Amino acid sequence: MDISYYLYLSAALFVIGAVGVVIRRNAIVIFMCIELMLNASNLAFVTFARIHGNLEGQMVAFFTMVVAACEVVVGLAIIVMIYRSRRSASVDDASLLRR
Amino acid sequence: MTGFVTPKLEYVALLPMLIIFAGAIIGVLVEAFAKQSLRKFIHSLLTPTTLLLALFQVFANKDLVTTNAAINSVVIDGPVIIAQGTILILTLISLLFILDVDSFAPEASALPGSEEERKALAIGKQQTEIFPLLLFSVAGMMLFPAANDLITLFIALEVLSLPLYLMAGLSRRRRLFSQESAMKYFLLGAYSSAFFIFGAAFLYGYSGSIQFSQIRSAVVGSSGNDVLLLIGIVFLSVGLLFKVGAVPFHAWTPDVYQGAPTPITGFMAAVTKVAAFLAVLRIFYTVLDGAIWQWRPLLTAVAILTMVVGSVVALVQRDVKRMLAYSSIAHAGFLLTGVIAFNKAGLESSLFYLLAYGIATLGAFGIITLIQDSQGEVTDLNRWAGLGKKSPAIASAFAFFLLTFAGIPLTSGFIGKFSIFSAAYESGNIAVVVVGVLTSALAAFFYIRVIVLMFFTDAKDATVTVTLPTLRSSIAVWGTAFLTLILGVLPNSTLSFIENLAIFTR
Numbered sequence: 001m002d003i004s005y006y007l008y009l010s011a012a013l014f015v016i017g018a019v020g021v022v023i024r025r026n027a028i029v030i031f032m033c034i035e036l037m038l039n040a041s042n043l044a045f046v047t048f049a050r051i052h053g054n055l056e057g058q059m060v061a062f063f064t065m066v067v068a069a070c071e072v073v074v075g076l077a078i079i080v081m082i083y084r085s086r087r088s089a090s091v092d093d094a095s096l097l098r099r
Numbered sequence: 100m101t102g103f104v105t106p107k108l109e110y111v112a113l114l115p116m117l118i119i120f121a122g123a124i125i126g127v128l129v130e131a132f133a134k135q136s137l138r139k140f141i142h143s144l145l146t147p148t149t150l151l152l153a154l155f156q157v158f159a160n161k162d163l164v165t166t167n168a169a170i171n172s173v174v175i176d177g178p179v180i181i182a183q184g185t186i187l188i189l190t191l192i193s194l195l196f197i198l199d200v201d202s203f204a205p206e207a208s209a210l211p212g213s214e215e216e217r218k219a220l221a222i223g224k225q226q227t228e229i230f231p232l233l234l235f236s237v238a239g240m241m242l243f244p245a246a247n248d249l250i251t252l253f254i255a256l257e258v259l260s261l262p263l264y265l266m267a268g269l270s271r272r273r274r275l276f277s278q279e280s281a282m283k284y285f286l287l288g289a290y291s292s293a294f295f296i297f298g299a300a301f302l303y304g305y306s307g308s309i310q311f312s313q314i315r316s317a318v319v320g321s322s323g324n325d326v327l328l329l330i331g332i333v334f335l336s337v338g339l340l341f342k343v344g345a346v347p348f349h350a351w352t353p354d355v356y357q358g359a360p361t362p363i364t365g366f367m368a369a370v371t372k373v374a375a376f377l378a379v380l381r382i383f384y385t386v387l388d389g390a391i392w393q394w395r396p397l398l399t400a401v402a403i404l405t406m407v408v409g410s411v412v413a414l415v416q417r418d419v420k421r422m423l424a425y426s427s428i429a430h431a432g433f434l435l436t437g438v439i440a441f442n443k444a445g446l447e448s449s450l451f452y453l454l455a456y457g458i459a460t461l462g463a464f465g466i467i468t469l470i471q472d473s474q475g476e477v478t479d480l481n482r483w484a485g486l487g488k489k490s491p492a493i494a495s496a497f498a499f500f501l502l503t504f505a506g507i508p509l510t511s512g513f514i515g516k517f518s519i520f521s522a523a524y525e526s527g528n529i530a531v532v533v534v535g536v537l538t539s540a541l542a543a544f545f546y547i548r549v550i551v552l553m554f555f556t557d558a559k560d561a562t563v564t565v566t567l568p569t570l571r572s573s574i575a576v577w578g579t580a581f582l583t584l585i586l587g588v589l590p591n592s593t594l595s596f597i598e599n600l601a602i603f604t605r
Contacts, residue, residue, distance in 0.1 A: 007304075014297055021290055030286055037293035041300045048304035056309045057300075063250050064296055067257045071289055074261045078268060078281050085210050085275060091286070 006047040014040035027079045027089045031072075038068045112160060112168040112175045115153040115183055116245075119238040122149025126231030135224065142230040143198050147191060149234060153241075154187040164604050166247060171310055174247040177600030181450050182244045182377040186370055189457045190237050193366040195575035196465045202360040203229055203269045204277075211274040226269055232262035233366070240370060244377030249299040249309040252378065256295065256342070259374060260288050263367060267359040272475035280358025287341070287351045295338025301331035311386045312605055319389035332387060332394055339382065342375040343431045346405040353416075356424035361476060364420060365464030368427050369457035376434055376453055380446060383438055385603045391441060398439050403534045405432030410538040414545045419467060420478045422545065423460075426504055429542055430456055433519060436531050440522040447601045448518035451594060455503070455511035455586050462579030463500040465572060466493060472562040480549065485558025490565040496580050498550045503583050505543040511586030518594075 013036055020033030042061040049057025083089045110117070122145060129141050157180060166174045205224045209216035239259030246252035268281025303309050305327040306317035317323055341348040356364045387394055409429030416422040434456075437449035470477050470486070470493075477483070487494040503512035516539060524532045568576060586593060 010300075014293075017293070018290075021286075027282060027286065031289070034286070034289045034293050037290075038296060041293065041297040044297065044300035045303060048300060048307075051304070052307035054307065057303055060250055060253075060299070060303070060309060063254060067253065067292075070257065070261060071292075074264055075285050075289065078264065078278070078285050081208070081268065082278050082282050085278060091282070 003047060003051060006050075007044060010040045010043040010047065013037075013043065025090050025092050027082070027091055030091065031075055031079065034071075035068060038064055106170050107167075108170075109165060109168045112163055112165055113173065115156045115160070115187075116238055116241050118153040118156060119149060119234055119241065122146065122153075123231045123234035123238060126234055130228055130231065138227040139225055142227055146230045146234060147194060150187050150191050150194070150237070154184065154191070157183045157187060161600070166312070166604055168245075171312070172248050172251045173242070173245050174311075174604060175245060176604035177602050178377060178380070178446065178450065179245045181597060181600055182373055182453075183241045185373050185450075185454050185457065186237060186240050188454075189370045189373065189461060190233070190366065192458070192461045192575055192579060193362060193369065193465075194233075195571045196362040196365065196461070196468060197229065197233070199468075199569055199571045199575075201225075202271055202362055202468065204271050204274060207269055211278075229266060229269060229363075232266055236262040236266070237370070240374035243374040244381060246378065246381075247311050249303065249311075253292070253296055253299060256292060256338070256378075259371070260292070260342075263363075263371070264288060266363045267355055267367075269363075270358065270360040273358075276358040277360065278358075280355045284351055284355045284359075291338050291341035291348065294334045294341075298331050298334025298336070298338060301327045302335060305331055311381075315386050315389065315605065318387060321389070328390060329393060332390060333397070335382070336394070336397065339375065339379050340401060343372060343379060343434070344428050345401050345431050345435060346408040346428065347401075349405070349408070349428050349431075352428055353421045353424040356427070357418060357420045357478070361420070361464055361468045365461045368423070368464065369460040372427070372431070372434070373453045373457060376438075376449060379438055380449060381603060384441065384446065385605050388441075395439060395441070398435060399528065399531055402432050402435035402439060402531055405429070405435060406534055406538040407432075410542040410545075413542065416545075417480050418478050419480050419483065419549070420464075422480070422549070423463060426542065426546075427460070429538060430504070432538070433516060433535055436523040436528070436535055437519045439528050439531055440519075440526045442522060442526050443601065444518070444522035444525060446603070447594070447597050448515065448522045450597050450601055451586075451590070452515035452519050454593070455515045455583065458579050458582050458586070459500045459503040459510075459512065462576060462583065463497060463504075465575050465579070466497045466500070469493060469566050469568055469572065469576075471564060471566050472560075477563050480552065482560045482563050483549070484552050484556040484560070486563070486565070487554035488558060489563075493565050493568075493576070494553045496576055498553065499580055499583065501546040501549055503587070505546040506539055507543075509584070509587050511583045511590065514587055514590045514594075 017033040017037035021030050024030050042064050045057040045060045164176050168175050203226050205219040207226050236259050239255050242255035246255050264285040267284050268278050270277030305323045306314040344352040409425050413422050413425035437445045503510040506512040506516040520532050520535055
């Protein structure tokens with residue numbers, strides 16, 4: 001099987017994530033879309049590692065997972081704080097600064 | 100297959116960063132074990148000591164050049180030394196404001212306006228986690244320009260960003276604004292790092308290595324699929340340009356600058372720019388230099404757009420923090436001309452500009468923390484009318500910083516702008532220089548408007564006062580003003596210091 005199909009899959013996942021961030025309104029869903037983009041990058045890294053026959057790309061994938069976990073910690077803390085003060089996690093409601 | 104080789108680390112070269120990380124971890128332990136009432140006092144000693152120790156070590160490492168500090172992952176050379184020194188000096192100045200003003204929420208987890216928050220305020224609780232967070236962020240910023248492979252670059256980017264997201268949400272007053280700015284900063288920051296890592300994946304796919312030196316030889320020898328390289332450059336640039344706040348990735352800047360606690364805004368505006376621009380310079384000067392015909396048109400368009408949008412939108416702002424945010428966007432555009440210049444003068448002038456702009460920015464944001472009414476800081480520009488009569492000294496200092504941003508002769512901003520534009524001119528990028536000079540003139544208009552407002556308009560609002568600065572803020576305000584003047588009148592020793600060190604090692 002042609003290995004470049006994995007790259008097309010990775011690009012497709014990345015685009016789904018990137019579009020999702022723009023069109024969805026709930027902060028949690030936006031955040032999940034960002035995680036999807038990170039995982040799309042992981043898939044690209046692992047595929048390229050396979051193409052080049054070295055391990056560096058797989059190594060990066062592990063680091064990306066760790067970073068994604070750290071982002072969850074910080075991000076959920078911020079989103080939960082917003083939800084508690086407003087009873088809503090919609091990014092449309094968070095528009096005080098635009099007035 | 101060779102056996103396992105013990106990694107060899109050059110601890111002396113890494114020491115400044117290790118000191119900061121150690122200080123940050125001790126700071127976390129202080130949070131865990133020290134008594135509530137003692138914490139702020141301990142941090143007020145620990146944090147500056149850590150920064151000073153690191154600064155001495157950076158200075159001792161001045162002539163060190165190595166690409167091998169941590170098995171090819173970290174490079175220490177002249178520009179890195181200057182960047183790390185600048186970051187530490189600017190952080191020390193901003194620490195004076197952070198320590199001095201009660202800008203932070205008593206308890207971040209309490210709901211705004213709740214009983215819990217009132218109690219925390221009454222017993223004088225403070226969210227002192229800000230200090231270890233600050234140190235972690237500084238450590239990330241020191242590593243960011245020193246990164247020599249894609250993993251280190253990505254990790255450093257996240258280490259510097261994640262604490263900043265949290266710090267943006269810790270303002271004491273107008274907490275809903277602050278929380279909102281934290282969420283915006285976080286979501287957009289995470290979005291841009293996803294682009295960044297996707298671009299990194301394609302650079303790896305193009306070259307087969309994450310090492311900068313090997314990516315460079317692949318680019319120079321153009322051995323690989325150019326489509327992968329182009330995707331890599333574009334997506335990586337999006338991630339980096341977001342951090343420096345360039346148009347069209349600037350949407351977060353005004354909101355975050357306005358919502359975050361003012362001392363933290365100053366820190367972000369001044370110090371993050373140094374780290375981000377040095378990383379941008381390293382990537383475009385030493386890694387992607389073989390692909391200059393691909394990235395130069397792209398960056399030229401972004402730089403022109405950034406200068407124009409920053410200067411034009413700043414004209415209509417009514418909030419002083421938002422105005423400075425747009426002004427910082429415009430300055431990001433001026434700094435990008437140094438990247439486009441792609442010569443040694445471009446690197447030197449960028450380093451000088453970052454130092455000069457950082458000092459003036461810290462001073463300006465520091466003064467904003469002093470202009471208060473009974474509710475806290477006043478950032479509405481209309482209420483600043485007549486400030487020059489109430490407090491001539493502080494108003495003059497603010498006016499001086501604004502003139503520096505505008506690039507009036509005898510200030511450091513003039514030397515910075517002059518050298519960066521002449522570097523771009525030398526390399527033949529006339530269009531960018533013309534736009535830069537025109538937008539500088541436009542920008543001068545809104546800076547001078549504020550000065551007119553302060554000195555030549557009658558005060559309408561008697562409730563606005565200048566809180567008497569304590570010793571620490573006075574030192575910070577007058578120190579930054581003095582340094583700005585010195586860098587403007589006698590820039591030669593600094594310029595020649597930078598000139599001797601500003602050579603990238605590959």
